[in-house]
Amino acid sequence: MDAPHDIGRRLAAALQRHAGLHGSVEGLRRLTGGATKTTWSFDLLTADGRRPMILQQTPTTTASASASASASASASVSVSASASAPPGLSAPKLDAAEDARVMIAARAHGVPAPVVLAILDVHDGLERGYVTERVEGETLGRKLVSDPAYACARGAMAAQAGAILAAIHTMPVAELHFLQRLSPAQELEVYGDLLARTGFSHPALAYAMQWVRKNLPVDWRDALVHSDFRTGNLIVGAEGIRCVLDWEIARVGDPMQDLGVLCMRTWRFGGAGEAGGFGSREDLYAAYERASGSPVDPVRVRFWEAFSNLKWAIGCVRRGLSVRADGSPASLELCAVGRRMEEPLWDFFQLIEA
Template identity: 75%
Template sequence: MSEPHDTAARLAAALRRHAGLHGHVDGLRRLTGGATKTTWSFDLVAPEGRHALILQQAPALPALPASPDPVQSGPRRLATPRLAAADDARLMTVARAHGVPAPRVLAMLDVQDGLASGYITERVEGETLGRKLVNDPALAAARGAMAAQAGTILAAIHATPTQALPFLQRLSPAQELAVYGDLLERTGFRHAALAFALQWTRQHLPTGGRQTLVHSDFRTGNLIVGPEGIRCVLDWEIARIGDPMQDLGVLCMRTWRFGGTPEVGGFGARADLYAAYERASGMPVDAARVRFWEAFSNLKWAIGCVRRGLSVRADGSAASLELCAVGRRMEEPLWDFFQLIEG
């Protein structure tokens, strides 16, 4: 970002150019949170009133050991790229048009805007912090509704047509396992439990089934919640075409319950999630596939912890203390993985 005054002026110009909105920018501030994006909140003060808005930009990720960033492609090195900002915005626009509560995109930025890669959306008020969502007494009524709401929203995501989204990657479970196995191999890190988990997953890969739009990161922490429940679904940058049961499995991971007891996101019951999904989609939930994806997602997060813990700067030093701390938590999703496959 440039100096705040210059940035504000460029934002106002971009909104005039792309959205036909005239006014000046007020209250520009960077928000906390967001592992892969830089997020700014601001208001556009226009003659007709204030517009509450968000600017999102995609920063470069830290370098990882023995692995140039981007991931190499080829028969052995399959890529799992995050969506480019323009594709991310295009996906949210299509999903929203088909009933998904995705952010409303007002402007996709280009080089002429002088603001780097990104987009501007309407700002949705509400809570996103996982521990607050699962514990705050003020959100008790929301928690009572959210599992069923999540099922309905996931049904809408999985029914979203993808013909206008040719940039979406299509990954089979076997391809996704190959990606994560390769990512772990490239770190040089060796761990017997990880090796066993990879082998178990390889032996239990599901076959067949539907292929739909999959959010891939639908979980507590990526939802904006108000007193009435889920208002908006965030963080679409790793969406792809795949097994819709993956989204249900991710939502049930213990890691993303943030200390809450209920199995769905720390806020609700599987029975409510499954019933609402089946009611809205007209398709049965395959509980065994959901359990596979929950286990596999724990393995992926364990590998993600390893990679974050070993992340380095260009000079070879640790990328950050925070990432080192994440690396030390790899045993938690591994424990959850083994609990799931034994159950």
């Protein structure tokens, strides 16, 4: 890995080249982050003052990236052992430039996405990635749903989330031609193929696959779907939601999917509210309908909540079975994630029985 000094020097040059910003990089530090990205926080000191920023990189050569790639390549759901996704279909995963373009489009449509300052290219010597303005706030789910400091925020967040999702779902997508369009049936086929490729079988997974197939929605309108809109991917301040993060699995599909993901028990982090652990479904749905002018379909939301639990169970299987090039387990952490498969499956069965 490059030394922070070298990264800072290249960052300053990249910001001058792409954004016309002249300054020096200070306070560069690596943050704890997701499995597939490297995140750095820094300040750009310019003649006009200090500007807080974030560098997101998508590494391709580090050991952690290799382990993550193995996990991603091996985890998905399958309808049957012989099922395979149609040519060209796969679980959506945007590259860094596409991810940034979605955020730029979202910001232009009034969605509180990060402000993108520069999209990096091969000439910058910084891996693929982008630079955004840094938004201060909290992202830790357990803290957001329980800390008294965020009590006022929790009172507003369900309505804020409903309005934000309404804005996301009315975004024009014509210029985002790289986004995959997945119908509910195609989602099932894609994730079924992923599971089949792991070679793992389990009666509860098989039953869940059959239930999803039998309950696929037959009527929906296409919209841009964030697909990972949940507590943990929101930056929150005392007043509520400040920014929506992690757009890299966005797609075009049924917008009710986003409401279902937000209501998953996994992403409530022990909070009492069915919407993200912080609020009620009623407040979420009412705000969405006010802002979008379209009714929420509670049956489709529950379907996507159940299906999303199945997808997360499949994700746990894939991570638990991921291996290094020599065939050894990718990491103890990923093995531990694999053992959590039962939690989303339990939530799935609780939902379909209700």
